[in-house]
Every structure is written in structure tokens, then in C-alpha cells.
Amino acid sequence: MQDFYEWYNEKIRLIVDNRYPIKGALVWTPFGFKLQKLAFDKLRELLEATGHKETRFPTLIPENQLEKEEEHVKGFKDEVYWITHGGLSKLDIPLALRPTSETVIYPMFSLWIRSHADLPLKVFQVVNTFRYETKHTRPLIRDREIGFFKEAHCAHADAADAEKEMKTIRRIYKEFFDALGIPYLILQRPDWDKFPGAEKTISFDQLMPNGKTLQIATSHYLGTNFSKMFEVDYETDDGGRALAHITCHGISGRAIAGVVSAHGDEKGLILPPEFAPVQVVIVPIPFKGKEELVLSYAKEIHKKAEALGWRVELDDGEETPGNKYYYWEERGVPFRIEIGPREAGNETITLVRRDTGEKKVVPLKNLEDLLDKSAKEIAENLRETARKRVEKLVKKAKSKSDLKKKGLVFKVEVCSPECAKTLEDECIEGMEYRGHLLDEKPEGKCLACGKKAKYVGIISNAY
């Protein structure tokens, strides 16, 4: 396959058009919007099934409200867009475009939460957020207007309930990214790289085909830092008052960059059937004198597959079959059904899989079972292929000199994040310590200082 950057920049245009005259502001194509919707509707489902309710909060934040949590505002103030004028009048207080919504939501939590009975309070919204990025933008990876940021915010009676929520969210996110077939690591970020204002930050980092990592989800325990500033407290059972413990959890449109990056090939996108905007394309193969027969059979199959609940396109346009194949393959459509006079004559279909290219002729009556079964196989195959493609890029560093290699993600056994940080110097430029794996225990000694290791850390070149 061609260079990953080049491939990504070309193929991502099917999802978002980046020719809008503001850098880092994207236009979602109908195709891209649909892919996004299918993915985020899955996420909504998972969140709703665990008691999170969808809501919508305002976009604008008065300056004095954004500044209430000191650490938080330090982390964001340099990249906030400021509204200073309404019409021709100067505003009394400048308004920030939300870079994230903690300072929007928690003042409302303060109004909504009275007693223990109101907890936990679990809400989420899917909104655009804004960062005045001074770094180079990259469509869906680093944008100035971030589309479809799913942010869940939860208030809990105590730290234990907050920790329970962190676990629930990890389970949900795993299920979500597994469904998308995205290979990832789950990391606890080091203290210096936590979300501004958080006590603890957990991150899902995707392993990208070029050996970089991409943060695709985060889950933060905010402790009582924000509750204190925004007075999110409740009456306890004994009549006293206690601060709520807050957690927040985000996944943005980057997840779409993730699924696109995980599965493509030189022909274009390959999409997991569950999320493909078009799951089945039917291409009639013209044959002189049999056009009517072929087309009416193709229409019958179209109807049948749609009735079974699949998203189907019948491509009866003017282009050659070859051009049609090319067009739909580029868009990652999992199944192609080719229909010629032979298929029409003996009630069969020719089914081609996008992921493997496998082609077989099968009786039409098997359509339902075949699509169901193959869709599962494709999802599994994509997940496995994506994982294998990148897992060879993850190397355990056995000596400091291992760290000199390019294009890799390093596992380092260390005794502390600080020791891991010192190892960064042994790496080539751009590599950084991203945190330690939540699900892996070390076996040996700290690569930096030789003491007994406590963590398996990750050093990578992160987007």
C-alpha cells in the first residue's frame, strides 16, 4: 500500500470535504455523515443502556465561568475562540466557544442535584467543540471545529461510585471500538499529561498503520475539583452536605478517522458491515437482449435484501460494471452482488466480499443466512487483520538502544512514569511517554533505573 499519509488524505475526502475557507473546519459529505451517524448511534445505544440520558447544553461560556477551575482554564485558555461582539456592540463579558463542556454543565448540575437520591446523575451530549489549533490541522485528527464530540458527564455520591462508572465506560468503549474493528491500547496517562483539572485520565490510544498512536477516547475522574468550584453538592442521609465526585468521558469524530485508518487498502475504504452507509450494492451485468430480465431480477433482490433490513443500493446507472465496482469498492461497501443473465436464469447471485475479494455463486434462497453469517465474518476478519497489521509495530524495549528504532510503539517496563519519561531521551524525536497499560503487569526491572518495575509503559509518536 502507498504511504499511509497520502492514502489517508485522499480517502478521507469521501467522508469530509476540507476545502471550506477556514482551516480545520470540515464539511461532512452525505456519505461521511451517514457513517458518523451509524457509529455514534451505536455509542448512544450503549450509553442509554447503562442509564446515560442524552441532553443538549449551550455552546457559549461566559469568560468568568470558564475561568472558575484554575487548572482547567490554564489547559485551554490559549486555544479558545473568543466572541467579543454581538452585532455592532461590544459584549460586557467575552464569551468562549466551548472547547469542552465541564464549565457549561456543572453549574447546571449544581441546580439539579439536591440530595443523595439525585445521584448518580449521568448525561451526555454529542456536539461540536472548538479549539484554536496553532499546530498543523489534519482532517478528523486535528481540527479547529471538532464535529460530533460525544461527551458524557456524571456526578456521583463518592469516589467508589465514580470508579464504578469509569469501569462501565471502559467496557462500553471497548465494545464500541471492537465493533468498529479498531486496534487500541488502554492507558492511564501520566500526571503531567492528564486532562486539565482531572485527578486521573484513562485513554484509548489507537495503533495506527504507520506506527503512530491516536488518542480516540478519554475517561476522566475529576474528583471534587469542579464540584468545589461550581458547588455541585448534595444533602447526605445524615443531613450534612457533601461534594459530588465527577467523571467525564469523551469520544469525538476522530473515531471516524480511526475506523477509516484501521481497514483501508489500495482500492479505498473497507467498512465493517454494521457501520457501512451502503452495505450491499447490486450491479446488473448487461447482456444484449436480456436487459429486462437482468434488471427485473436485480430489482427483486434489491427489494428482498432491503426487506431483510440491509442498506442496499441498486446501481443501474450508465457506467460500465468495472467503473461501478471501482466506485463502490472505494466507498468500502462490504458486499457486491453481481447479476447477469445466468444468475437471473437459475435464481442465484454472485456475491463478492470487499474485505477478501472472495467471490461465490449461491442460491438466492440462501441470501438471508449468507449475509448474516458473512457480515459477522467480515467484522471479525477486519478486526483481526487490523490488529495483526499493527501489533507487529509494538515492541517491548529490552535495552535502551532498542528505543532508537523508527516507526514503532515501545512497551517499556518501568518503576514510575518519571523513569519512563527519562527514557524518552533515548528515543528519536517526537516520541513521548503516553502512560501505562491498564491491563498488563510488568515481569522484570525498570529499564531506566534497574529497580523492580511497576508498570508497562508506552512510548510512542502520538498524533
Added chain:
Amino acid sequence: MQDFYEWYNEKIRLIVDNRYPIKGALVWTPFGFKLQKLAFDKLRELLEATGHKETRFPTLIPENQLEKEEEHVKGFKDEVYWITHGGLSKLDIPLALRPTSETVIYPMFSLWIRSHADLPLKVFQVVNTFRYETKHTRPLIRDREIGFFKEAHCAHADAADAEKEMKTIRRIYKEFFDALGIPYLILQRPDWDKFPGAEKTISFDQLMPNGKTLQIATSHYLGTNFSKMFEVDYETDDGGRALAHITCHGISGRAIAGVVSAHGDEKGLILPPEFAPVQVVIVPIPFKGKEELVLSYAKEIHKKAEALGWRVELDDGEETPGNKYYYWEERGVPFRIEIGPREAGNETITLVRRDTGEKKVVPLKNLEDLLDKSAKEIAENLRETARKRVEKLVKKAKSKSDLKKKGLVFKVEVCSPECAKTLEDECIEGMEYRGHLLDEKPEGKCLACGKKAKYVGIISNAY
């Protein structure tokens, strides 16, 4: 019923919380969000079924781009929020928060449209828009951040195709508002009250219970005004170039204000079953010694109704049945099922309708048919009741002195919008000429000048 204003301000809080510290910026409650989603998903369905594709465009507009269409910018510039700073740096070009997206979308149309084959191009998005309102704000009626603005934008080869689209949109909007049971008039706005930059503006004006009118949808023919400025042109079949004709069509979160206003009573909201976030509430009636029996039967019904596709809540909380009735009635839940030992004993349910209060005991086995049939009846009854409630507020003015009356919407037969405008002076303050009815022909003479009437105009106090 109490004063409509007071009632509205109180009940709308179930939908949106307006205590956020920016005037006119609302927080949608989970309940309100769900009602919105059910309504706008219906609208999406109607639009998609007629070939409109959902997309998403950026929020920010460079000043020079907003200013390209002269009439348009004149109409909006005074109420635009301006971003002047990114972080601590002053931006080279101020950015506007979209008040509406014509100037965002048409530059992209210019890139996307090459030839006749690309037309018609029909897209829509559902987004927040911003107006720096200096008038008194009112939740969901006049906001500074307008939530859920559904804007459809379409490019057509010629005026005839544009007109066809205007008709399609009217049909869709009728279906949408009829489903919501909202009583409305369809008006062509007079020239001085068109959308800035439009050739023609059609509006749906809801008849409110207090005799005012509320614009709940608009549909504009923009001609080639914007195409010219943004170079939205195409290659014609003979190899020349022609400007596209553009139409755009909007419905905002106001539609939710509309449905709330149309159907309430002193107990609270009354919602059409299709859109009610909770359609059926089951309330177990406790009876000493039979708690288990009642609860397990209630659970059985819960499961059964959910399996039939209804949105059901089983309220097995600690409150008294009376309090539960009150709570769910206020939220407009169309059906209440009461379950006591008698119902559990003989496999019946007691079903209560929110709209009529009618209560009947029916066999459980009839549940499916009964809910289906009653839901249709409720929708029909709400639509009819809402219509009757307001149609007596619409009076045909037979003489100028009729126009002195308060709290009414006047039909006036006139020969021109200008003549209608002169009649405004005969009215009490606040009344204005809103345009003429699309579906009604005059029978007599112009009330202003006595010539043969050409239009049936509407004069009302509009929100």
C-alpha cells in the same frame, strides 16, 4: 385555563431549563431532548424520502464570506456574534457564528456542482444557529442560541424545478405539522418581510391559543441571487454555463414550542402519541398482601407493551398513585395503565387517556389493538381540538372597525400587500400584515381601497 404566557413559561421548563447564565441559551432536559429527537427524526424521514441528504457544515463564517450577498448581510449583520480572537491572538478576519448557513453552504455547492447531471442537489443539516437578540428572549420562541435548526438547501437547474421543490417542501411540512397536531396558516410573506436575499418567502404561521401567530417554518426561493455571488453554476447540455436556482427551507426548535403550545391543559403537557417520549406509563396500585401479585403483573404488561414497540415506563417508585398520576400527566404521557389486584386477578387493565381522561377496563389480550387504535384517535382528537380552540380567534374583517378588536387574527380581502399594510393603522398596536394565504381566494372587494380583492391577507400580532 390560566393565562397562556404563565402556563407556557411554567410548562416549557420540562423541555428546556433556561437558568443557564447566558440569556436565551437553553439546556435541553433529557425529556425535552427526546421529544425533540422524535419530532426531528420524523422530519428527517420525510426529507430523506424525497431525496434530501443529511450533511454537516461548519459553524463559523469568515466576515468577507458572510458579506458577499448584500441584501442578506444587511438582514443579519446587526444580530451576528463575532469571534475576534483565537487564544490570545487577534484573528486576521473576524469570524461570524452562523445566523443561518446560506453563505456557508453555497461556496461548497460551487465546488460540488459541475454539470446539469449534478442537479438538483438537495442537502440538509440540523444545527444550532446564533442571533444576538436585543428583544426580550422567550424559551424556544426567541433564543440567542437556536437549537435544532433544520435547514435544507437545494440547487436546481431552473426556476421550474425550484418551484417543484417548494411544493414538495410544503407537502412535507404539512405532513409534519399535521402529525404534531399544530394548527397553522400557510402564507406568502409580503416583499418587505421576505428572508434577506430571497425572491419569495413562504411561511407556516402557527395559530397560538392567545390569538398571536408564531412563524414555525419558512421556505424560500432565492432565485439566482446567491448563485451569482458564490458562483454556483453548471454546464448546460449545449456546453454553456447557467446559474443554479436555489431554494432553502427551515424549521427550528420552535416546532417544539409549537407542539407544547397547541395541546396543553391545566394539568400540563398533552403530547401526540407518535412523539411522546413516554407513551405509556404503568402505575401499580398497592394493596396490602397483594404487592407481589400486582407488581409481577405490571412487569408482564411492561414487557408486553415494550415488545409491541411502545415507549413504556413502569413507575414502581415510593410515591402515592395520585402523585404518580400528577407527575406523568404533567409530562403529557398519552396512556396510563393502572394495575391493581382486580386487574391482576382477571387479566385486565385499566386504561386512562391523557387527552380525554376517559378510563376503561379492558382485557389484556386487547392491548395491542387498543393502543394502536387509541393512539390514532388521540392524534386526531388533539389536532381537531387544537384547531377548534384557535379557529374561533381567526375573524374575517368586514369593515375597518372590526380591526379594532383585541386578541384576534384577521383575514382581510385586499387588492395588494400594500393596501393590506395600510390597514395595519386601523388595528391596535403590535398587529402587522403577515402576508396572504396560499390556499384561499378572495370573494369581494379590497377592504382598504374598494377595488376588486386579489388576496386574502392575514393581519396578526406575531411573536
